[in-house]
Amino acid sequence: MPLTATGYRWQMTAVGAPLERTKTMTFEARVGEALVRVVGCGVCHTDLGYYFDGVAPKHALPLALGHEISGEVLSAPGREDLVGKAVIIPAVTPCGECEACQRGRGPICPNQVMPGNDIHGGFASHIVVPSSGLCVVDEPGALENQCLRDSECTLAELSVLADAVTTPYQAIERSGLAAGDLAIVIGLGGVGGFCAQIAAAQGATVVGIDINEERLALMEKYGVSKTFHSKSEDARAIKKELRSWAAERGLPRTGWKIFECSGAGAGQDLAWNLLVHDAFLSIVGFTMAKTSVRLSNLMAFDATAQGNWGCVPEYYPGALELVLSGAVKLKPFVEAHKLDDIAKVFDAAHNHKLVARAVLVP
Ligand SMILES: [Zn+2]
Ligand SMILES: [Zn+2]
Structure with missing residues (x-):
């Protein structure tokens, strides 16, 4: 007799139409899946x-959105070891078997599963997901709503690890960043702020660049050693000042690791113009804007540019440990709300009225 649960989803029925809470429904996991109580x-x-903007999810509407999910595994046919465990569900779970997965490139797996896009997401009481990628949070008190180790966060708040923290974590892992490196993060928003913290936690000296003065001042408290306001200084001036600042401190003059997290044309132009010899440029943010660059700079500088899409489940435990140990601070950047307030929270987030990332709690 398979274990089932009854609950509900908050579903999107059409672009901008009021979100609807379903009637009580039954959730059940098949072999290879896990039934998770959303925390x-x-x-x-x-x-x-x-x-709000009509970007089409892959799954037909109505659909429950939400892909940054933590919860408790209630059943997992074939993976009974997971039952009763607190977990973080990866934003994207690759199939593990296709050509891309075999090459270790899970983020481009054509069979990947993303909650709230390919399947019903986490704005619900329960969710059924692939059991293969789940990241176990093996900490006392995880299921009792307690703060976990040195994170000052509950399991609910840790949900934003999926995506907001793991995406820059993968970008940093792939860049080969090491202690003593100089890391430059452009755009210190949701993703970029964590990118700066992770780079600092791994021993790099971090330079933060943003158009928002408050954001720059805030991030100076969280691992950013030097800031530039990109509206008031051009790329050439920033690069010149950065060179002499780095030289004064005995920091590397070459091999800078540059993370473009703003997802804006101007940010990408700036990132390109900061290339030095042996630089590594990671494009983490997305924009439709086009930019004109001299590609031969890569050749002349013997430099590398790479894109980063999402994060493979294998990196989740490492990212989780940075937060649990207190090396990366999540707490000041999240705020919990009731799931039933989802409409209000969506509006507030859309109108940029939220300072922190909202977490919805059933
Ligand atoms: Zn695959
Ligand atoms: Zn996301």
């Missing part, structure tokens, strides 16, 4: 894109 689900820019 928290973060509200991401991507959700707002589906709901």
Whole structure:
């Protein structure tokens, strides 16, 4: 007799139409899946894109959105070891078997599963997901709503690890960043702020660049050693000042690791213009804007540019440990709300009225 649960989803029925709470329904996991009681689900820019801007999710409407999810495994046929465990569900779970997965490139797996896009998401009491990628949070008190180790966060708040923290974590892992490196983060918003914290936690000296003065001042408290206001200084001036600042401190003059997290044309131009010899440029943010660059700079500088899409489940435990150990601070950047307030929270997030990332708690 398979274990089932009854609950509800908050569903999107059409672009901008009122979100609807379903009637009581039954959730059940098949072999290879896990039935998870949702503890928290973060509200991401991507959700707002589906709901307000008409970006089409792959699954037909109605659909529950939400892909930054933490919860408790109630059943997992074939993976009984997971039952009763607190988990974080990866924003994207690759199939593990296709050509891309075999090459270790899970983020481009054509069979990947993303809650709130390919399947019903985490704005619900329960969710059924692939059991293969789940990241176990093996900490006392995880299921009792307690703060976990040195994170100052509950399991619900840890939900935003999926995506907001793991995406820059993968970008940093792939860049080969090491202690003593100089890391430059452009755009210190949701993703970029964590990118700066992770780089600092891994021993890099971090330079933060943003158009928002308050954001720059805030991030100086969270691992950013030097800031530049990109509206008041041009790329050439920033690069010149950065060179002499780095030289004074005995920091590397070459091999800078540059993370473009603003997802804006101007940010990408700036990132390109900061290339030095042996630089590594990671494009983490997305924009439709086009930019004109001299590609031969890569050749002349013997430099590398790479794109980063999402994060493979294998990196989740490492990212989780940075937060649990207190090396990366999540707490000041999240705020919990009731799931039943989802409409209000979506509006507030859409109108940029939220300072922190919202987590919805059933
Ligand atoms: Zn997201
Ligand atoms: Zn695959």
